[in-house]
Amino acid sequence: MVRAATPEAREALKSAMARLADGDQSALQEIYDATSAKLFGICLRILGDRKEAEDALQDVYVNLWQRADRYDPARASPISWLATFARNRAVDRLRSGKVRQGAVPVEEAAPIPDAAPLADSLLIDAEKATQIHACLEELEERQRGAIRSAFFDGQTYAQLAEDADVPLGTMKSWVRRGLQKLRGCLEANE
């Protein structure tokens, strides 16, 4: 379940990030309340394990507190930046060897009980989401599939090649052609 971020919600988040950078600890809870459902959803999808995802989430916010001044509004919107940070942290954890590779995908895992319902989470950018989807649609199925698996499941070239049962070089070639085409499409839409 996702909801579009209202301009007010975006401004509130931006202002909370600025206050956090100034050392206002109460801003951290505000940021957590507004973004944790989104970020936890990302960690859970990548890691496929609640405990691991919660540890990754904790890392993200503790790190954010330690270095709140690192967020640069010129680089990304607060929610894009936080979501990227959470995804990177989850992928790092996946690769660190602490998480079982090939963890059960979330869809196949035991259903999450009612006590922890799916939470509302902020949409990042509906317009950009529409554009990247449209550009991905222009790719061949195998290119699109591989790029999506890399993003959603944190898979490397080697894992993608193994899953598709093709040589590593073939997979790299598919993905690189896909990325090249994707870049052209995205640049044309900027």
Added chain:
Amino acid sequence: MSPSKNKEPTIKRDDPMLAAEYSLGLLEGEELLEARGKMTSGGIFVSRKDWWDNWFIPLSDEMDGAAPDAQVWERINAAVNAKESGADAGADVVSLKTRLRNWQIAGSTAAAAAVAAVALMVVSPGQDPAGSAPVIAAQQAPLMANVPIGDTNLRIGVTYLPEAKEMLVSASGLTADGVHDHELWLVPADGSELQSLGVVVAGEERRVTLPAEITGNMGDGVAVVLTREPLGGKPDGVDAGPVVAEGAFTQV
């Protein structure tokens, strides 16, 4: 099939392509090191990666949101408060000695030597005489990284003490070639530009206090890489040299 018979366009594996692969997390081994090396020089490669990040991340809107357990916020809050007070308030207190012993069993000699030196550093100044063993809060546990050098048995041991914000780099097994230096870099988990941890002095142990912009990026699982540079380290305005080794911090 030769490329000329292939109707598809030739693949240009340029920096924008590498930035896309790095942003998605597709790379391993040498290709990953190459991308990380480019992240050290800042500027255009970092911007290219940001460009891809900002295009890819809206895809996460397809991922369902989920509510973490309420305890997660409590843990974050406790960790932040512990860091704020600089004390062990409210956190699990564990013996550094136990951790050191465990590490020494599991770790390499270089790293163990580094830990031993740190232990001395921790225990000696201003230790509460009433305390039976040096204790630190769980949230303040030391971080250690082993950076193996190629196929050799040599490795660089890096230890970071959160409370003191000090890092100890042990390169005691290494010898200088007189032509190159090696520079150590932290790979921030947020995907931002790599941060220099300084030039590694071959054959020596070096202790430095790290600035807040680096300590904030320290954490369990965070990677470090070692690059080969001209003497004195990477000159300003040029790409970092080749990445020759990498490792990751582990909480002891």
